[in-house]
Amino acid sequence: MSARTRVAVIGGGQSCEHDVSLASAASVADALDPAAYEAVRLTIDRDGTWRDHGGRPIGLPGAVHVLTSCDVVFPMVHGPHGEDGTLAALCELAGLPYVGSDLGAGALAMDKWATKLVAHSLGLATAPGHLVTAATLAGERFDHPVVVKPVAAGSSLGVSLVTRAEELAPALEAALAIDTRALVEDVVAGREVDVAVLRRADGSLVVSPALEIVADGLFDHAAKYGGHADFRVPAALTDVERKELEDAAVATYRALGCSGVARVDFFVTDRGPVLGEVNTVPGMTEHSQVPRMFAAAGLPYADLLDELVRGATR
Known part of the structure; x- marks a missing residue:
C-alpha cells in the first residue's frame, strides 16, 4: 500500500x-x-x-x-x-x-416494490400501492389522487403527482419511459423527513439527526435540484417521533443488509412513520442531504468521507 x-x-x-x-x-x-x-x-x-x-x-x-x-x-x-x-x-x-452496500442490498433497496415487501415483514407502514407494467397499463383507472414513480430510479426522476384522471396516462408513460415497471401509490398526508444510517469504521451504527424537506408541492427532480426546497435539520420532532424514525431506519438498514451510509426517507404522520424509500448511494456533495445531516451532528463532510473509506478497508 x-x-x-x-x-x-x-x-x-x-x-x-x-x-x-x-x-x-x-x-x-x-x-x-x-x-x-x-x-x-x-x-x-x-x-x-x-x-x-x-x-x-x-x-x-x-x-x-x-x-x-x-x-x-x-x-x-x-x-x-x-x-x-x-x-x-x-x-x-x-x-x-x-465503499457502500453490496450487490444484494443495492439491488433490494433500488427496487421500491421489494423494499415495501421488506418493510411489511418488519411491521413498518408504507403507502398502499401496486405495480403497473406495459402489459397492465390499459387496465389502469383513476379514482383518487396517487403518486406515480419508476420502481428502480432515483433523484425523483419520472415521479408525478396525479390529481385528475387525464394526468394518469402521461404520468405512467413518463415512469415507464425510465423503467419497465411503475409504482402507483396513494398520497400520504405527512411531513417528509429523512434520516441517514452510517456504519462507522469501528462497525457501530449511528443515525444522523433528521432532516425535514419543506417543498411547495411534490418534491420532484426540479424541486430537489433547483434550489427551491427548504431543508431543515434537525427536524422539529417529538422524542417519540425521533425514536420511531431512528428505530425504523436501523431496522430497515439491517434487514436490507446495507453497509456504508444509506438515506432512509419517511413520511411522519399522525399514525407514525411511513417508509418511502431507501438510498444506498445517496447524493454526496457537501450540500446534499446526508452530509448536511451528519454535519448537524458534528461530523464534517471530510470526516464523513474518511469514516466511509476506513469502514470499507477495515
Whole structure:
C-alpha cells in the first residue's frame, strides 16, 4: 500500500442520474483529505464508456487495471448500473474493497416494490400501492389522487403527482419511459423527513439527526435540484417521533443488509412513520442531504468521507 491510500472515485453512469452522479463524485474526490488519500477519478459515460482522470476512453479492461491499482473504490454512480449493486459486483469479482452496500442490498433497496415487501415483514407502514407494467397499463383507472414513480430510479426522476384522471396516462408513460415497471401509490398526508444510517469504521451504527424537506408541492427532480426546497435539520420532532424514525431506519438498514451510509426517507404522520424509500448511494456533495445531516451532528463532510473509506478497508 502506498503512503497515501489510493481511492478510485467513480462518477457518471448510464442512468438518468448521470449528471447528479458526476457532481457527487467530483465533490467526494475534491474533499478527500489529500494528506491521507490520493483520489483517482474514473467516469462512466452515458453510453457506458469508461474514461480515466484525463478524460481518455480506456474501456472496461483499462478501468479494471486502474481500479486494481487502487486500495479502495468509492462508487458514486446513482441509479441503475451503479447504485443497484452493479459496481459492487464488479468490485467483488475484482477482489477490491469498496465503499457502500453490496450487490444484494443495492439491488433490494433500488427496487421500491421489494423494499415495501421488506418493510411489511418488519411491521413498518408504507403507502398502499401496486405495480403497473406495459402489459397492465390499459387496465389502469383513476379514482383518487396517487403518486406515480419508476420502481428502480432515483433523484425523483419520472415521479408525478396525479390529481385528475387525464394526468394518469402521461404520468405512467413518463415512469415507464425510465423503467419497465411503475409504482402507483396513494398520497400520504405527512411531513417528509429523512434520516441517514452510517456504519462507522469501528462497525457501530449511528443515525444522523433528521432532516425535514419543506417543498411547495411534490418534491420532484426540479424541486430537489433547483434550489427551491427548504431543508431543515434537525427536524422539529417529538422524542417519540425521533425514536420511531431512528428505530425504523436501523431496522430497515439491517434487514436490507446495507453497509456504508444509506438515506432512509419517511413520511411522519399522525399514525407514525411511513417508509418511502431507501438510498444506498445517496447524493454526496457537501450540500446534499446526508452530509448536511451528519454535519448537524458534528461530523464534517471530510470526516464523513474518511469514516466511509476506513469502514470499507477495515
